[in-house]
Structure formats: C-alpha cells, structure tokens
Amino acid sequence: MSVTLNITKSKVAILELSRPEKHNAFNAEIIAELIKTIEYANELEIRALVLKTQGKHFSAGADLAWMKSMADNNYEENVADSLELAKLMQVLATSPHPTLCLVQGAAFGGALGLIACCDIAVATANAKFCLSEVKLGLIPAVISPYVIKAIGERQARRYFLTAEVFEANKALELGLIHDISEDLEQSEEYFIEQLLNNGPVAVKSAKSLINEVAGKYIDEGLITHTAKRIAEIRVSDEGQEGLSAFFDKRAPNWQPTASE
Incomplete structure (x- = not known):
C-alpha cells in the first residue's frame, strides 16, 4: 500500500x-x-x-x-x-x-x-x-x-x-x-x-478555539464565548487534575510514564 x-x-x-x-x-x-x-x-x-x-x-x-x-x-x-x-x-x-x-x-x-x-x-x-x-x-x-x-x-x-x-x-x-x-x-x-505532556482534552479544545477565534472581530459575543470556554474546561476532570497536579508538585495523570 x-x-x-x-x-x-x-x-x-x-x-x-x-x-x-x-x-x-x-x-x-x-x-x-x-x-x-x-x-x-x-x-x-x-x-x-x-x-x-x-x-x-x-x-x-x-x-x-x-x-x-x-x-x-x-x-x-x-x-x-x-x-x-x-x-x-x-x-x-x-x-x-x-x-x-x-x-x-x-x-x-x-x-x-x-x-x-x-x-x-x-x-x-x-x-x-x-x-x-x-x-x-x-x-x-x-x-x-x-x-x-x-x-x-x-x-x-x-x-x-x-x-x-x-x-x-x-x-x-x-x-x-x-x-x-x-x-x-x-x-x-x-x-x-x-504534545504528550499536555492535557489531551485541553489540546483538542485549544485547537478548536483557534478556529473559533481566528479572524473574528472582538465583540461582546466573542468575549463571552471565550469566557465560557475557560469556565467549562476549568471545572472539567482534566482541568481539575492539571491544577491539582501543579499544587501537589506531581505529574498529571495524562503524561506518559518513563517506561512508555
């Protein structure tokens, strides 16, 4: 092939x-x-x-x-x-x-x-x-x-x-x-x-965010949309895991282990 x-x-x-x-x-x-x-x-x-x-x-x-x-x-x-x-x-x-x-x-x-x-x-x-x-x-x-x-x-x-x-x-x-x-x-x-060091959901969300924001006029609608996007991911399982890992000074659960 x-x-x-x-x-x-x-x-x-x-x-x-x-x-x-x-x-x-x-x-x-x-x-x-x-x-x-x-x-x-x-x-x-x-x-x-x-x-x-x-x-x-x-x-x-x-x-x-x-x-x-x-x-x-x-x-x-x-x-x-x-x-x-x-x-x-x-x-x-x-x-x-x-x-x-x-x-x-x-x-x-x-x-x-x-x-x-x-x-x-x-x-x-x-x-x-x-x-x-x-x-x-x-x-x-x-x-x-x-x-x-x-x-x-x-x-x-x-x-x-x-x-x-x-x-x-x-x-x-x-x-x-x-x-x-x-x-x-x-x-x-x-x-x-x-890429593997970063939250997989966050990476995909960041990519979709670019498509939603690029070239758009910055008005109240766009400002509200971006505020909702960060609010949603902040309370998500991955967002909470990332913040907890930072304060606990440990690797988040999505990062590959040394053996991988």
Whole structure:
C-alpha cells in the first residue's frame, strides 16, 4: 500500500505516504487512500497525527500524468475530481487531533497544501518549496485557502504568481513551516513529547478555539464565548487534575510514564 497508518504505544498515529518512485506525487487513488486514512485517524482516541513521506522528497504535488489525463474528462468530471483533492485538504485541516508534518527535499504544488493544513510543520535545511502551478498553466486553487492562511495574502500575491522556488529559511520566514531541523526524527520525537505532556482534552479544545477565534472581530459575543470556554474546561476532570497536579508538585495523570 502507498499509504500506511501505524499507532504507537503512546497513541500517536503515524501516517506515511510511500511512492518515492513518483516523488510521492498524488493521483486519484492516492488522494482517496489519504482521505480514507485521515478520516479513520480522526475518529480514533489518539494524542497526535504525524504526516510524513518516504524517499528523498516530501511530495511533488499532483501527479502530472494524472492531471494531463483529466483533459479527457468533461467539466463536471473535472469538478468532481477536484472536489476530492479539496476534501483531502479539509479532512486534514479539520482533524480534531494536533497534526505534525515532516518535510524533506522538494515540496511542490499541492504538497504545500498538506503542509499548510497541519498544525505544526518542520522541514530539513535543504528542503525546497514551490507553488509551481502557474508554470504549468494551472492555479493553486483548492489549496489556496490553507496556504493563504499560512503565509498571508501579501506573500501569496508574490509566490502564487512567480512560481519561484524558495528554501527552508524563506518558508520559515513566511510562516509556512515552524522550524528547520537537522534531524527530522529528533524533531518528531521533540514535538510529540511536547504534545504528550499536555492535557489531551485541553489540546483538542485549544485547537478548536483557534478556529473559533481566528479572524473574528472582538465583540461582546466573542468575549463571552471565550469566557465560557475557560469556565467549562476549568471545572472539567482534566482541568481539575492539571491544577491539582501543579499544587501537589506531581505529574498529571495524562503524561506518559518513563517506561512508555
């Protein structure tokens, strides 16, 4: 299988795309596999979802041979096909779990959508990025809501239109990634450790809070909503356990033991 999902003892789901002979480009079958796997992972009681790929490059984006073959389909069939890619981005972006993306080598075209859909993204120093669609006479349509959220409209005006290749330090500056790593495995371990140290309900609630608050005008309704959110979680079992553990100077019950 090109897409695998493995659950660790710490309840972390590792989703891996393995199509290195095609630079992990995705076609209709790969997209369907990814959607099915992510939807399945979204329903699991896990602590995090990690997205990675095998081989030299993270992903070349859409498989160009597949894209060219779509010219034989009519407009309605092309819309239906594009909606599947849009669904992939949506199920990843709306995952209730914290998501971590690990990027090596080249990440072109639609691959930037996957990166932008994840909560945390880390890339190697030699990683290269490109919104390459206009070079092919195309546009980065279905990934645009997520990439523009990540890098902002002003930067999108440049990189959507020029299709420049940019390096990891520029991706960091733009906000597409959060960190540059000398060792992706070590970075994966680091971020998983950080996430596992935190209350699992609180982490999911914090993620949903971002979606509820980002871009909203700060009015009385939003102020009241956020006050209710903290009040609810403060009296929850997890909130009380976290506060008690702090005052008792002990680890809360959700943290992994040394043997895990």
